[in-house]
Amino acid sequence: MLDRVADRRRKFRARIGANPTLDLAYRITVGVVGLIVLAVGILAIPYPGPGWLIVFAGLGILASEFEWAHRLLKFARQHYDRFMAWFSRQSIVVKAAGALLTTVIVLLTLWLLGTFSLVGGWFGLDWGWLERPF
Incomplete structure (x- = not known):
């Protein structure tokens, strides 16, 4: 085929x-x-x-x-x-560090895109640190 x-x-x-x-x-x-x-x-x-x-x-x-x-x-x-x-x-420590790095990158991206402030607004959370920096 x-x-x-x-x-x-x-x-x-x-x-x-x-x-x-x-x-x-x-x-x-x-x-x-x-x-x-x-x-x-x-x-x-x-x-x-x-x-x-x-x-x-x-x-x-x-x-x-x-x-x-x-x-x-x-x-x-x-x-x-x-x-x-x-x-x-590699050891579990190296694998965990890779997972942690991936998690940090995803969370940083979500923060920079304003996702945290958007979702926080749905629940009435107006915390300053949820706002993206720009």
């Missing part, structure tokens, strides 16, 4: 590649979409959830058209796997 999908993609890409204008438009579109997905993934990395998955998806989109992105994707995967293997071997 995967071979059929890959074959259909190759045929589709060959038809587009036959027209230089369409080929350029396709490559630009893939580049823009891939960069947007990659940027969203990079922003999502410090938060709980699929940040790295989104980064790899963005690089995968870019790698479908650009050799440099293919090399970068391979490099990023190797280093991510190596880091996660290292992190899984």
Whole structure:
């Protein structure tokens, strides 16, 4: 089944590649979409959830058209796997520090976005420290 999908993609890409204008438009579109997905993934990395998955998806989109992105994707995967293997071997203290750092980043983001003052307002809490700094 995967071979059929890959074959259909190759045929589709060959038809587009036959027209230089369409080929350029396709490559630009893939580049823009891939960069947007990659940027969203990079922003999502410090938060709980699929940040790295989104980064790899963005690089995968870019790698479908650009050799440099293919090399970068391979490099990023190797280093991510190596880091996660290292992190899984660490003590509970290091793992707890990672969880604490993630929690601090999430809470800081929520505070800077004004979420605490918004939710506090629902309950009549007008505490000054809930307000965002700007």
